Amino acid sequence: MPLQIFHPKFDRRTLIKGAAALGAFQMASPFIIQARGETPIRIGMVDPLTGVYAAPAGNEVMGAKLAVEQMNAKGGILGRQVELLVEDSANDVGTGVQKARKLIERDQVNFMIGDVNSGIAAAIAQVTAEKKILHIVSGGHTDSITGKDCKWNVFRVCNTTRMEANSVSSVLFSKYGKKWHFITPDYAFGHTLYDACTDDLKKLGGTVTGNELTPLGTTDFSAYLIKARSANPDVLILLVQGSDMINCLKQVVQFGLDKQIHVAGTQQELESLAALPPEARIGIWMFEWYWKQPGVPGVDKFVADIRKVNNGNVPTARHWFGYTSAMTFALVANQAKTTDAIKLAGALENFELPDDVKLQPNKVYYRKGDHQLMTSAFVGEAQSKGKDDPEDLFRVDEVVPGDKTAPAVSETGCTIQWPA
Template sequence: MNTPGHIRAVRRRTVLKGAAAAAALQLASPFIIKARGETPLRIGMVDPLTGVYAAVAQNEVTGARLAVQQVNAKGGILGRPIELLVEDSANDVGTGVQKARKLIDRDQVAFMIGDVNSGVAQAIAQVTNEKKVLHIVSGGHTDTITGSDCKWNVFRVCNTTSMEANAVADLLFTKFGKKWHFITPDYAFGHTLQKAALADLQKLGGQMTGNELTPLGTTDFSAYLIKARAANPDVLLVLPQGSDMVNCLKQIAQFGIGKQIHVAGLQQELESLEAMPPEARVGIWMFEWYWKQPGVPSVEKFVADIRKMNGGKVPTARHWFGYTSVHTLAAVANKEKSLDAKKLAEALGGFELPDNVKLQPNKCYYRKGDHQLMTSSFVGEALSQPAGDPEDLFRVERVVAGDKTAPPEAATGCQLKWPA
């Protein structure tokens, strides 16, 4: 039988336990709230980390990782740290689509960036559009991505193929002649790049002597080069990229073709120049971004930051693509205080990049009508023997603003269809 004293003691112990539990909950609450706030916000990235474009894709990833570090150091996105999840598309459309669906459905990414391969990028854009995920194409150039196949949720950082051709065509025509021959990679990027260059050539009053279509991953270009030399053009335009570009230019040097014909192209990559012997580094080209820009705000710091992550090597345009893609997403989400894809896509129309992200002298912004970034083209000459700085493999002769090279919005074929 319980005595009154025993009952009072039990009640007292119960009250003390309740108070202790309440105190423990109060102490724990800030940590619970903090833990919720620190749940990472995931960004998915699909790029060809193996194969022909492995070097440029890996540099895009490095640039994106630098941006992730910088964004997280300033509080992340809406107070949440961001996490980059990277998948290899292996230059294959089916693989790229599968990886994109995995990132969205299983890993629950909030945003998507990538891919270097234009065909893969377009296929992934179909997935992100279906899933209503904001997507920035960091490295696929074919016109249709922000042209006839544009989508309300898809933006692009790198140039279009038309922008690349428009930046350099008049210089090649004026300086070297009106007869051009093309070595063209046989897929979406190559086709649209060659088409854009041919359109410029015809406007200038020139003529094409031939167009050699080369499969992705070609190692022996001799048959194509023999035909090109026999056509006797003024200019041989080399359009393949990645290791295909390196192999083609090495064989051009071995055959001595550059002694008879001016060798040039529309898009050049620092990764390719670094992989070539000096005798293969020739011709007039355009870079989409170049690391040596004296006096341009924030470029020097970006170069130093990338060196720390890149084995001491200077950054390339691909580093800048990945870097800018992540910073764009963070900037617009924090500005709008939202993760809603439609709201952010609407806000990105006309969005201008700040100095520490654009890293170039000209204004850099996303056009409202087609979601294409108006980014500069760095036009100049590849250097077989750099003067002074062995890392400076390209002499910039002019920097052309994006709104000077881009076709008018009405001419792109883009008709954005927004969800209700």
């Protein structure tokens, strides 16, 4: 299919009906933000724009598009304008790898972003390391990406699953109880998140009553919920995401399970809460970024900028992931005055994000040793409806720095091997 070209200014006609609320969208694959000028810098992005993660993936792309528009308005990267080339991984590892190779080998991208799906992100990392392309994993959480399978060229913006679990486990244990039952997506992300949660639970003195492994794209959770209810836990921990989270929480409420068992989890997303009926917006969770942060520099402007291109809706953590991933390339390349991947990877170690990109109160930096962004966890409780703003669906009780939730580099299993 021939490339479709889009200019840096957002064109609403390019947005096709999305998979959920808050501006999620599907697009013909591939598509480009076209920049003026010769020999532009090219950022490739692979994300699942169709399927169970279409909503968060679409919002990551929207955030990256905003970053490209802003960096071009300020002179681009090293005086060259920037293009964003996006491909749909379709939530399939083979497709994701094929699209990454196409972007690198045919389209000659300088940098790579992606994927929401942890398994795809890990597979793409193999390709980018082989091709010596600087790669930022925007939204794939499984620990191994910046753990035992870490690579010199790969950095990650979103939290690890261990960071997610560490941010909220003690709160869930103290407020809800010590017997936990899990509903877990059956792939890399779910497995490592479950391991992190159960490790924390054991340290706290709790027990696991069971773990229901569910395929991605599950629509009927009734069998899993019946098993969970019969196990009689204190807490039902939902680790599913995307449309699976929406379907699961709806059915939890339909079955009245929330009246018998506390329902909560680790990572929650505004895309999911917004798509739920008010009665299903329940539980204690962690957000990886939240849009309502009074007095924090830069947040109000970012919210206003996203509203302009998102049908008036506020940004989600996924918008911030995409925005930060793309903006990181411009920040480090303009500082180091090079596009050489090895030099930039070295420059990114312990690189601290400025206020207008980090958009949160704590220090945010790419940690030397494992290349994980030390970003905060926003811990709190879902709200059935917003009080001052209808989109304020989460009450933030605590913002925990990444340095407190992340294990030490020595505990991650990461050993960076640099090219000769």
